[in-house]
Amino acid sequence: MKIAILSRSPRAYSTKRLREAAKARGHEVRVFDTLKFSIFIEKKKPQLHYRNKSFGRYDAIIPRIGASITFFGTAVVRHFEQMGVYTLSSSQAIGVSRDKLRASQILSSHDIGTPATAFVRDKDAVIPAIEKVGGAPVIIKLLEGTQGVGVILADTVKTAQAIVETLQSTKQNVLIQKFVAESKGRDIRCLVVGGKVVAAMRRTAVGDEFRSNVHRGGLVEAVQLSPQYEATAILAAQILGLSVAGVDLLEGNAGPQVMEVNSSPGFEGIERATKIDVAGAVIEHLEEEASFPEVDIRQRLTLKAGYSIVEIPITDDSELVHKSLFNSNLKERDILVLSINRSGLTIPNPRGTREILPGDTLLCFGKQTTLKELIPKRRQSTRKSKSNPA
Ligand SMILES: Nc1ncnc2c1ncn2[C@@H]1O[C@H](COP(=O)(O)OP(=O)(O)O)[C@@H](O)[C@H]1O
Ligand SMILES: [Mg+2]
Structure with missing residues (x-):
């Protein structure tokens, strides 16, 4: 594969490790300074120039977008997406995770602890x-x-x-x-790659410092995660749409509290602390995924007027409850169940024999008029009454 790493610092540890790991696996890899791209917007012809020359074709990009250039950096990544180039992290996911408010708002609507x-x-x-x-x-x-x-x-x-x-x-x-005082200047950094925690470390702040960041002198050590911590890290990355992420967890009395999810996590501290080849895991994951560029399925599928993708919560009194998908007659009603979310886990492409249980959320694609009949009445009415009286 031809891989482009977008980074402002070619000599930084993580950039070097990614380049080495890609080379070791036989890929052609180069580092490009994100700020040296020019973006050209033209009808159906997205183009990028690099240092004022047309930019050649790459199979995949690995964005390492620093916080100070989020706006321009995500615009460059978005342009690669529009050109059909696979990106390890989508521009959307980078943007959301960078904004601590937006990220916590999204995370808190799921079964995830946040301060x-x-x-x-x-x-x-x-x-x-x-x-x-x-x-x-x-x-x-x-x-x-x-x-x-x-x-x-x-x-x-x-x-x-x-x-x-x-x-x-x-x-x-x-x-x-x-x-979260009980975390006592400590937190846990999990490196999630492709739905797995490939490495985890505990960071401990030194002296009377409460911030455990490595850049603040925090000490690092490898840590064995409990299943609860592991599941939380994986879910947080998945919710924000990042296949590679550094998830920071505080050890709260009420269990793991997600503080932030980093889209360009550094590898130095964690590789040294755990002796795990994180960069290698990232490149391996990239190889598996690069043939599946991101598509906005909502946009693609709902272009046809009158069709939508909706999430249908299954309540105890739902007409679907305890029926198999086959017996639910959804197919006959022109409704396709794309996935079922059950206790935080996703069952993709569920089979016809799969039973629908109370508490499930069905991700469905179909005609809006038919889908509407399946949305619980309670939600329809709370929506109406939610309008602010002020
Ligand atoms: N709510 C909190 N309770 C306790 N410690 C915190 C809290 N928020 C942050 N910290 C400490 O401060 C550090 C930096 O916070 P974080 O939100 O990750 O910002 P940054 O993006 O600058 O790393 C964390 O690693 C943690 O040690
Ligand atoms: Mg942090």
């Missing part, structure tokens, strides 16, 4: 928000910080309020987050 978090703009809302997430000490976080910069622990409500107001006055977006 209680608030986001406010109004001055009068700051103190109530601090109290609501658990009071002081409290964490204040910049929306797009990395390497521990922009994460502050405020000891009192007054300090917290002052910090939030100062940052807001400089037009920064800040999150107010529950301090």
Whole structure:
């Protein structure tokens, strides 16, 4: 394969390791500086230039987009996607995971622990928000910080309020987050590749530092994950649509709390701590996946007017409950069940003999008019009553 690594730092450890791993597996690989691309938008003819010359054809890209260039970097990746080039991480997933607020909003709608978090703009809302997430000490976080910069622990409500107001006055977006004190300056970094945790380490902050980032001097050691921690890391990466991700978990009393999901995780700390060839695992995964470029299935399938993809929650009183897919007559009604979500696990392409259980969520494609009949009445009515009276 011809593989392009998009990175601003060709000499960085992770970039070098990826290049070595790709070469060792017989691929042609080169590193390109993300900022040296020019994007050209023309009807049905997406083009990229690199250093002002037309960019040749590559089979796959590995984006390593740093936080400071998210906007331009994801635009370049999006252009590769439009040109039909396989990308290890989609532009959409990079963008979402980079935004701590958006990522936690998405994660919290699933069965995943996340620290209680608030986001406010109004001055009068700051103190109530601090109290609501658990009071002081409290964490204040910049929306797009990395390497521990922009994460502050405020000891009192007054300090917290002052910090939030100062940052807001400089037009920064800040999150107010529950301090998971029991994690004691420690967290767990899981390297997820293709739906598996290939390596995991514990990071421990030194001295009176509460941030365990390696860039803040955090010490690393290999760690054996419990099934609960492993499942959480895999699910978090999957929800954000990242096949390669560094998932950071705090060890909370209530189990793992996902802090963030990194789309360009560094390999240095974790490879040294665990002696695992993470870069090799990434390239192996790329080989398996490169023939399946990302498609936006919702967009492709719903172009035909009147058709939709919807998730149908199965309630106890659903007409489908305890029927097999075959006996549900969904097929006859022109409804295709793409997958069933059961207790957080996805059953893709379910067979006709598969029984539908209460609590399942069916991902269905079909005519909107027919699908509507299957959506529980309760949800239809709460939707209506949700309109804000103000
Ligand atoms: N809610 C929290 N409770 C306890 N410690 C936290 C919390 N949020 C962050 N930390 C500590 O601060 C570090 C950096 O936070 P993180 O959100 O991962 O920001 P960054 O993107 O800068 O790494 C974490 O690795 C963890 O050690
Ligand atoms: Mg972090």
